Structure formats: structure tokens, C-alpha cells
Amino acid sequence: MDQAASAETRGKTAHELVSSPDFKLLVSTRLKVSSVLLVLLFVFYYGYILLVAVDKPLVSRRIGEVTTLAIPLGVAAIVVAWLLTAIYVFWANRSYDPEVERLKGQMHR
Amino acid sequence: MTPAAETTLQTTLGTPQLSSIFFFFLIVAVTLVITYWAARRTRTTSEFYAAGRSVSALQNGFALAGDYMSAASFLGISGMVALKGYDGMIYATGWLVGWPALMFLIAEPLRNLGKFTFADVVAFRLRQKPVRIAAAVGGILTVLFYTIAQMVGSGSLIKLMFGINYELAEIIVGTVMLAYVLFGGMLATTWVQIIKAVLLLIGVTILTFLVLVKFGFDPGNLYAAVVARHGQAALEPGAIVQSPIEAVSLGLALMFGLLGLPHILMRFYTVPDAKAARKSVLYATGLIGYFYVIIPIVGFGASVLVGRDFVSKMDAGGNMAAPLLGEMLGGTAFLGFIAAVAFATILAVVAGLTLAGASAFSHDIYVNVIKGGRATEEQQVKVAKMATVVFGILAVALGIAFKGQNVAFMVGLAFAIAASANFPALLLSIVWKRFTTQGAVWSILVGAVTSLTLIVLSRTVWVEIFHFKEALFPMKNPAIFSMALAFAVGILVSLATPEKEAQEKFEEEKLRTYLGVGAE
Numbered sequence: 001m002d003q004a005a006s007a008e009t010r011g012k013t014a015h016e017l018v019s020s021p022d023f024k025l026l027v028s029t030r031l032k033v034s035s036v037l038l039v040l041l042f043v044f045y046y047g048y049i050l051l052v053a054v055d056k057p058l059v060s061r062r063i064g065e066v067t068t069l070a071i072p073l074g075v076a077a078i079v080v081a082w083l084l085t086a087i088y089v090f091w092a093n094r095s096y097d098p099e100v101e102r103l104k105g106q107m108h109r
Numbered sequence: 110m111t112p113a114a115e116t117t118l119q120t121t122l123g124t125p126q127l128s129s130i131f132f133f134f135l136i137v138a139v140t141l142v143i144t145y146w147a148a149r150r151t152r153t154t155s156e157f158y159a160a161g162r163s164v165s166a167l168q169n170g171f172a173l174a175g176d177y178m179s180a181a182s183f184l185g186i187s188g189m190v191a192l193k194g195y196d197g198m199i200y201a202t203g204w205l206v207g208w209p210a211l212m213f214l215i216a217e218p219l220r221n222l223g224k225f226t227f228a229d230v231v232a233f234r235l236r237q238k239p240v241r242i243a244a245a246v247g248g249i250l251t252v253l254f255y256t257i258a259q260m261v262g263s264g265s266l267i268k269l270m271f272g273i274n275y276e277l278a279e280i281i282v283g284t285v286m287l288a289y290v291l292f293g294g295m296l297a298t299t300w301v302q303i304i305k306a307v308l309l310l311i312g313v314t315i316l317t318f319l320v321l322v323k324f325g326f327d328p329g330n331l332y333a334a335v336v337a338r339h340g341q342a343a344l345e346p347g348a349i350v351q352s353p354i355e356a357v358s359l360g361l362a363l364m365f366g367l368l369g370l371p372h373i374l375m376r377f378y379t380v381p382d383a384k385a386a387r388k389s390v391l392y393a394t395g396l397i398g399y400f401y402v403i404i405p406i407v408g409f410g411a412s413v414l415v416g417r418d419f420v421s422k423m424d425a426g427g428n429m430a431a432p433l434l435g436e437m438l439g440g441t442a443f444l445g446f447i448a449a450v451a452f453a454t455i456l457a458v459v460a461g462l463t464l465a466g467a468s469a470f471s472h473d474i475y476v477n478v479i480k481g482g483r484a485t486e487e488q489q490v491k492v493a494k495m496a497t498v499v500f501g502i503l504a505v506a507l508g509i510a511f512k513g514q515n516v517a518f519m520v521g522l523a524f525a526i527a528a529s530a531n532f533p534a535l536l537l538s539i540v541w542k543r544f545t546t547q548g549a550v551w552s553i554l555v556g557a558v559t560s561l562t563l564i565v566l567s568r569t570v571w572v573e574i575f576h577f578k579e580a581l582f583p584m585k586n587p588a589i590f591s592m593a594l595a596f597a598v599g600i601l602v603s604l605a606t607p608e609k610e611a612q613e614k615f616e617e618e619k620l621r622t623y624l625g626v627g628a629e
């Protein structure tokens with residue numbers, strides 16, 4: 001049974017798989033997703049840190065009776081970091097994993 | 110503060126209380142029972158180092174949180190917020206933002222490529238011996254500095270909270286921790302870390318709740334009370350962030366240091382596959398993020414309800430803010446619980462560090478360098494356990510040797526070395542086809558030496574410890590230079606020393622990085 005199946009559709013060798021357009025697309029998509037998320041993380045976190053370092057009057061502005069803008073900004077930096085992590089996991093579970101399974105199925109055994 | 114208020118403030122902190130001793134023994138008893146259970150499942154190397162890869166994503170998420178949230182984040186950040194106000198929050202954000210970066214860059218490839226240590230990944234397609242030695246040096250330096258900071262901190266904390274002698278405290282921590290690691294390996298360590306994370310989160314949640322009760326569940330009322338007592342400056346960023354370049358350098362060290370901490374990276378080998386590794390990062394980030402969002406409330410609460418004078422009288426660094434607040438709002442029994450939680454926190458982190466230090470020596474140096482990768486399972490476990498004992502004794506000895514020294518900078522040093530020595534080589538080995546053995550070795554060594562030297566020449570060590578007049582390096586954190594230099598050296602040396610074999614093996618590595626084909 002195994003032999004018959006592999007004789008019919010001899011799977012790809014490791015080299016063929018790595019050089020296939022599908023695999024290259026998988027790699028470049030993952031790179032795109034993770035770099036976009038990393039850039040967003042940099043923008044939010046270093047944006048926050050630099051704002052605190054450069055423009056103290058702005059972050060010291062009161063948004064409530066005494067509450068300063070700096071407080072919600074600090075909380076937001078943490079929440080955004082978690083959300084970016086969650087977006088990555090959501091993407092990977094939904095679209096990366098199934099593609100990995102599909103490509104693994106094409107491999108020569 | 111009115112004189113009347115001052116006379117009513119009293120604490121049982123520093124004298125052994127029935128409640129703290131009860132909680133302490135309860136935690137030790139429960140964790141030792143778990144160790145007994147784990148010991149029967151810890152025979153092979155994969156079981157000793159990686160809990161047989163049997164840890165679920167949720168369990169690993171809790172264990173990562175337990176491995177990472179040290180006494181410095183619990184007692185240190187709440188104390189900093191209590192004494193300095195908003196500045197403590199800047200640190201809190203910095204301690205979290207490494208986790209998403211860890212996810213995007215390292216977590217899954219690490220799980221797919223490695224076996225027990227991060228050096229497995231760096232050495233995947235390079236020449237084993239030189240790379241293993243360099244990576245072990247980077248790893249052991251990181252772990253060692255982190256351990257010294259933990260041990261010295263724990264000795265003083267336990268002395269402050271339980272009133273026992275510093276040296277005895279070191280020996281207790283060392284002995285209990287060794288029992289976990291030696292007999293129960295990674296499985297026991299994992300469960301100690303899970304229990305600690307749960308206890309810590311429960312403790313801090315209760316503290317936050319008790320503070321908010323006092324202020325009608327409106328943080329605005331709490332902030333108003335903070336301002337009434339300490340002025341508007343308490344809610345504004347202060348002296349911590351001096352210049353933009355300093356701010357970014359600190360941020361880089363905190364963010365990418367996480368990606369080079371051996372005891373954190375090692376945890377990814379305990380889950381069955383890359384998918385579980387990924388999910389565990391999300392759980393850990395959620396738990397740690399929640400912790401850092403609520404811990405400033407504890408700090409602000411202490412600054413109003415306990416008062417800055419009393420907090421700094423107990424400990425100049427503010428470390429006793431959370432325990433004092435706990436006693437004030439929840440009585441001696443709750444203080445006992447918080448003290449025991451702080452103790453469990455130390456044990457869990459030091460156990461993780463010991464396992465990481467022992468694996469760098471036994472797996473990287475002994476098995477792959479001395480034995481050329483040909484050691485029997487029996488020999489490997491034996492050497493791993495010997496290395497554990499040596500590392501445990503070393504930790505206690507260093508803790509006692511550095512008694513009374515200012516070691517706060519050592520955590521910063523550990524993060525700077527991790528970000529500059531371990532992280533660049535790890536990342537380049539995963540993503541760059543033309544990375545070579547020489548490139549890896551020089552990147553690690555230059556990163557380690559630069560960050561170490563610059564920190565010694567900075568104000569924290571050169572002026573405050575060696576008492577020289579002026580610092581030779583003007584910044585507190587060198588990561589922006591040392592990390593950039595390590596990348597530059599790694600790339601330039603690789604380009605100058607092409608390695609055909611390493612390039613040929615990149616195909617196999619890619620298959621494993623992205624598809625998990627052949628992953629252990």
C-alpha cells in the first residue's frame with residue numbers, strides 16, 4: 001500500500017521541496033508577517049520610550065483630575081505588546097500551520 | 110506625614126511569624142512532594158533537561174512567567190513605584206516588550222532546531238567545538254551574573270522578612286533548589302515555576318484588590334491621594350530616562366536580553382512542538398503583562414497607605430513596599446503569605462538558572478566538546494547532575510562572597526550580555542545562510558567582552574563601586590553599541606571566512622526551521 005502510493009506520486013526530495021515556489025512563499029510570508037509585527041512593536045514601544053525621554057511636558061499633561069497622559073500610555077505599551085503577540089498566534093494557527101502540513105505531506109518518505 | 114500617623118505604623122517584618130513560617134513550610138513541603146513524583150519520571154537526558162518534552166502550552170506559559178518574574182520585578186518594581194512614582198512604570202513596560210520580539214524572531218525556530226540549549230541552534234550547521242565553547246561562555250556568563258543578583262537579593266530579603274541570618278538564608282535557598290533540580294530535573298523545576306507563578310499572581314491580585322477597595326475601585330482616587338501626598342511629580346516621568354539614546358539603549362537591552370537568556374530559551378524544549386511553543390509565549394505574555402499592569406497600583410498604594418518614609422526606613426531600595434502594604438491591609442497572616450510567595454519566587458528563578466548553567470556545561474562542553482558528541486545516556490545524566498551540584502554550591506558561595514555588595518547592576522549586566530553575546534549569534538544562525546563558525550565565535554566573544562567592559566567603565570561600577578571620580582563610559586546601558594558591534598562583527602567575519610559546508614547544510618536547517626521536519 002505504502003509502496004504503491006509512493007510509486008504513483010513519488011514525493012518531493014528535501015532539495016525539491018526547499019526550492020519549490022510554495023516553500024519559498026511560506027518562508028517569505030512568515031518573514032513579512034513577523035517583520036511587520038516587529039516594526040509595529042518598535043514603533044509603539046520605542047515611540048513610547050522616546051516620547052517620555054524627549055517630550056516630558058506632553059506626557060505630563062493631565063487627562064483627568066490629576067492622572068497624567070503617561071499612565072495610560074504605559075498601560076497601552078503593555079496591552080499593545082500582548083495584542084501583537086496574539087495577532088501572530090492567530091495568523092500562525094489559521095494560515096501557517098495548515099500550509100506547513102500541506103507541504104510536509106508532499107515530501108518524499 | 111503627621112506624627113500621629115507615624116506612631117501607628119508598626120510591622121512584624123523581620124521577626125519570624127507563625128504565619129510566614131507556616132506558609133514557607135507548606136510551599137517547601139508541596140514542592141518536595143512534587144519533586145519526589147517527578148524524580149521517578151526523570152531518568153533520561155531528555156527528561157532531565159526538557160521534562161521529556163511533555164509540558165503543555167498552558168503549563169509552559171505559566172512556567173515561563175514563573176521563570177521570568179523575579180523578586181526584582183515583584184518587590185523591586187512595586188518599591189520603585191512607591192518611592193519614585195511613575196519611573197517604576199517605565200521599567201515595567203521594558204520588562205514585558207521582549208516577549209513579542211521573542212515570538213516573532215526566535216521561539217518557533219528555537220524549538221524546531223534545538224535539543225536542550227540555545228547553543229544547539231547556533232551550532233546546528235557550524236563546526237561544533239568552537240561554537241559550543243563560545244556559546245557556553247556567553248550562556249554561562251549570563252546565567253552567572255543573573256544568579257549572583259538573585260542570590261544576594263534573596264539572602265537580604267529572607268533576612269528582612271524572616272529575620273534569619275544571611276548565610277543560613279543562602280544555604281536554605283541553595284539546598285531546597287538543589288533538591289528540586291537534582292532529583293526532579295526540568296519536570297520538578299517546571300512545576301515549582303508554575304506554582305510560584307500562580308501564587309505570585311494571586312498575591313498581587315489580592316493586594317491590588319485591597320488597595321482599590323480603599324479607593325472605591327477608582328484608580329483616579331488613588332492617583333489623587335498620591336498627588337495630595339507626594340505632589341504631581343509622582344505621576345510624571347522623572348530622572349530615569351535622561352537622554353533619548355540612553356532610553357533606547359535600555360529598551361534594547363531589556364527587549365533583546367530576553368531573547369538571549371538561557372534559562373528562558375531552555376523552557377521551549379519542554380513542549381512537544383513549535384505550535385505549543387508559540388502558544389506558550391502568548392500565555393506567558395498575557396500573564397506577565399497582567400502582572401506589570403497591576404503592580405504599579407500596589408506601588409502607588411504603598412506610597413499612600415504605608416508612606417515613603419516607612420517604606421525606605423525598612424529598606425532603602427523600597428523592596429519592602431509590597432510586604433508592608435500586605436501586612437497593613439491583610440494582617441500578619443497575609444504578610445506571611447506574601448513573604449512565602451517572595452521566597453517561592455526566588456527558588457523558582459534560581460532553579461531555572463541552575464538547570465541552564467548545568468546544561469551549558471554538561472550538554473555543550475562535556476558531551477559535545479570533550480566527548481565529541483559520543484557520550485552514553487548514563488554518562489550524560491551523571492555529568493548533568495554533577496554539574497548541577499557544582500553550580501548550586503557555586504551559587505551559594507557567590508551569594509555569600511558578594512554579601513552586602515551592590516549587585517543591582519548585575520541584572521542589567523546579564524541582560525546586556527544576553528542581548529549582545531547570545532542573541533545576535535542565535536538570530537544570524539537561524540536566518541542567514543552565509544553565517545560561519547568564525548562569525549559566530551567572534552560575534553559572541555566581542556558582544557560579551559564589549560558589554561562587560563562598558564558596564565565596568567560606566568557610572569554604576571566605575572564610580573559607585575570602584576569609587577573613581579568619573580565614569581569612562583557615559584551611559585548606564587551599553588546595549589545599543591555592544592549589540593550593534595556583535596552583529597557587525599558576526600556579519601563581517603562571516604563574509605571574510607566563507608564556509609561551504611555551512612551553506613550546504615542551510616537547506617536542511619530551513620526545512621527544520623519552517624516545517625519542523627526532523628525536530629526532536
